[in-house]
Amino acid sequence: xxxxxxxVTDNVTGKSIELPIYHGTHGPGAVDIKAFFKExxxxxxxxxxxxxASCRSSITYIDGDKGExxxxxxxxxxxxxxxxxxxxxxxxxxxxxPTEAEQQGFLGNITRHTMINESLNSxxxxxxxDAHPMAIMCGVVGSLSAFYHDSxxxxxxxxxxxxAHRLIAKMxxxxxxxxxxxxxxxxxxxKNNLSYSGNLLNMMFSVPCEDYVxxxxxxxxxxxxxxxxxxxxxxxxxxxxxxxxxxxxxxxACIASGIAALWGPAHxxxxxxxxxxxxEIGDVSNVAKYIAKAKDKDDSFRLMGFGHRIYKxxxxxxxxxxxxxxxxxxxxGNENDPLFELALKLEAIALEDDYFKERKLYxxxxxxxxxxxxxxxxxxxxxxxMFAIARTVGWVAQWMEMIGDPDxxxxxxxxxxxxxxxxxxxxxxxxx
Numbered sequence: 206x207x208x209x210x211x212x213v214t215d216n217v218t219g220k221s222i223e224l225p226i227y228h229g230t231h232g233p234g235a236v237d238i239k240a241f242f243k244e245x246x247x248x249x250x251x252x253x254x255x256x257x258a259s260c261r262s263s264i265t266y267i268d269g270d271k272g273e274x275x276x277x278x279x280x281x282x283x284x285x286x287x288x289x290x291x292x293x294x295x296x297x298x299x300x301x302x303p304t305e306a307e308q309q310g311f312l313g314n315i316t317r318h319t320m321i322n323e324s325l326n327s328x329x330x331x332x333x334x335d336a337h338p339m340a341i342m343c344g345v346v347g348s349l350s351a352f353y354h355d356s357x358x359x360x361x362x363x364x365x366x367x368x369a370h371r372l373i374a375k376m377x378x379x380x381x382x383x384x385x386x387x388x389x390x391x392x393x394x395x396k397n398n399l400s401y402s403g404n405l406l407n408m409m410f411s412v413p414c415e416d417y418v419x420x421x422x423x424x425x426x427x428x429x430x431x432x433x434x435x436x437x438x439x440x441x442x443x444x445x446x447x448x449x450x451x452x453x454x455x456x457x458a459c460i461a462s463g464i465a466a467l468w469g470p471a472h473x474x475x476x477x478x479x480x481x482x483x484x485e486i487g488d489v490s491n492v493a494k495y496i497a498k499a500k501d502k503d504d505s506f507r508l509m510g511f512g513h514r515i516y517k518x519x520x521x522x523x524x525x526x527x528x529x530x531x532x533x534x535x536x537x538g539n540e541n542d543p544l545f546e547l548a549l550k551l552e553a554i555a556l557e558d559d560y561f562k563e564r565k566l567y568x569x570x571x572x573x574x575x576x577x578x579x580x581x582x583x584x585x586x587x588x589x590x591m592f593a594i595a596r597t598v599g600w601v602a603q604w605m606e607m608i609g610d611p612d613x614x615x616x617x618x619x620x621x622x623x624x625x626x627x628x629x630x631x632x633x634x635x636x637x
Contacts, residue, residue, distance in 0.1 A: 211236055215245050231266050231275075248619040260447060261610065264297060264602055265436045269515040274522065276436060277301070285525045290431040290595075291315060291401050294373060297436055297602040318374035319395035319404065321382070322352040329386045338383040338590045339468045345379050346372075347461035357455040359608050368456040369601040376594045377401065381408035384587055402427040405594070410582065422536045423581050426529050427591075430574050433522040434592055436599025437515075442466040442473070443596075443603050450604050451616040463600050464593050473589040476575035479510040480544075480585050488543055489550050500560055510572030511555055512565065522570040527552075530573040538580045548576050 210223040222244045225237040235258045242248055251257045266275040274281040277296050284293055288302075295303045295311045303311060325345060332341050349371070350357055356368040382392045385408075393408045403419040406427065411417030437443070445466040449459045467473035486495045498506040513520045538545050552568050555561045578588055607613055 209234070213241070213245075215247075218245075220245065230278075231268065242619075248621070250621050254444075259439055259444060259616075260607065261612075262439070262603065262606060263300065264606060265438050265599070267438050267515055269513075269517045272516055272518040272521045274437075281433065281521055282525060285429055285432050285522075288432065289400075290428045290435070290598075293432050293435055294598040297598055298369060298605065314370045315374045315401070316397045318371045319378055319397070321375050321378050325352065326382075326392060329382060329392075332386065334387065334389065336387070338380070338387060338587055339464065339593070341383040341386065342379060342590060342593060343461055343464050343468070345383070346376075346464060347458055349375070349457040350455045353457070357457070359450075359453060359456065362609075365456070365605055365608060369605060372456065372460055372597055372601055376597045377405040378408060380587070380590045380594055381405060383590065384409050384584075387586075400424060400428070402431065406581075420537065422533060426533050426577050427581070429526065429529050430577065430591070431595040431598075433526060433570055434574075434595035436596070436602065440472065441469070443600060446600050446604055447607050448616045450607050451613065453615075456601070456604060459604055460597060460600055463596070467593055467596065468589060473592045475510065475569075475571035476578065476592070477585050477588040479572050479575035480579060480588075482509040483544050483547055483551075486547060486551075489547050492547065492550050492554065496554060496558070508551070508555075508566070510569055510575065511561065511567065513569045516569070518565055519567050520569040523568055523573060526570055526573040526577070527568070530577050533577050533580050544579065545576065548572075 209226040209228070211226055212221055212223050214221040222240060224240065226234045227237060228234045238249055249257075264277060266278075267273065276284055276293060277300055279296070279302075284296075288296075291312060292303065292308060294315075295308060325348070328345060328348060329341065332344070353368070353371055356364045356371065358364040378395055385392050391413060393411050393413075395404050396407060399407055399419065403424045406419050406423060407417055439447075442463040446459045446463040449462040450456075454462075470478065486492065495506065495508075498504045499508045534545060534549075552572070555566060555568055561567070575588060578591060579585075583591065
């Protein structure tokens with residue numbers, strides 16, 4: 206990286222220092238402030254770290270103003286249109302698209318690790334039948350180090366890779382078992398002759414008493430959603446994993462921490478919120494009323510699944526998934542379902558109404574993925590679980606990159622303390 210400098214002057218003392226500026230491949234430069242506290246005695250204050258680069262990374266790049274998302278330099282549009290989820294997984298982990306031999310070897314490794322230890326079946330019985338699937342996933346993934354402790358030496362590259370393969374391979378099995386537990390059906394073992402997405406659908410929806418055939422449209426739709434959700438820079442859950450991993454915690458504990466962060470409705474619950482919003486609106490006849498509420502700044506109602514905090518222009522993933530959503534609706538949807546009719550009406554208004562166009566409040570990836578999940582028969586409480594399956598690939602790639610960074614050290618943010626000043630203890634009988 207090229208290095209320039211910026212001069213910073215303390216107007217109180219008159220002291221000045223030069224701080225290096227690092228430039229990445231894309232995006233704004235980053236001022237290296239490591240010397241700031243040492244030289245000035247001040248810490249920087251940046252709630253939410255919105256202006257702070259917490260790490261160096263070569264995995265994902267987002268330009269929210271231009272609506273660009275790159276995985277290892279490849280535009281998401283190309284990968285979603287031409288690649289498969291596991292090919293993208295290889296790319297994120299290793300930095301390059303695989304050769305045919307590399308991809309076959311990778312697929313073989315993932316396939317060999319899809320089953321979970323049989324003892325974990327008993328572990329599921331400890332959860333109440335109506336436990337949220339994300340609660341189950343947090344517990345089960347966190348427990349994996351008790352079953353697979355032969356791959357927890359994070360300083361061993363071979364251990365890191367096998368742990369990554371296990372997590373990617375087992376996440377659909379863990380997720381499907383969480384779903385089956387919630388509806389009281391027997392667990393379905395993975396099948397090595399199915400694709401990654403097809404295997405998940407089979408484990409979720411097949412039953413021992415009859416055959417189940419994976420629909421190719423559903424399979425492709427799920428694979429595309431997984432590609433679009435695989436990684437998204439240093440978001441809350443990814444940053445959580447890097448923070449946990451900086452303490453040298455085992456990879457299974459780190460991914461469990463990411464699942465916990467993703468569970469927060471402000472992060473991973475957006476597509477679930479879309480369905481709740483559609484349920485609240487209820488019927489196409491109510492659309493005009495709710496559109497007016499959304500435009501009223503004094504009304505608390507918000508249209509979920511429109512616009513994006515990062516993408517100020519448009520969400521590049523939404524264009525791709527919109528076409529897939531309509532294909533899924535045409536093949537598998539019920540044309541008379543009022544919820545789907547309502548969703549399409551909202552979409553049409555957002556794409557045509559000047560209020561939404563001026564504010565760039567276009568339907569985003571969460572709007573369409575929520576509808577697709579609904580068509581596929583995936584219950585709302587499983588939406589964030591599906592997100593976690595996809596994001597596991599990005600999580601392990603980010604974790605592996607962090608552990609392999611020679612400059613990596615335990616994270617220890619500073620704070621601006623605004624509590625009570627130092628004071629002496631007062632005996633209880635003298636307190637007022």
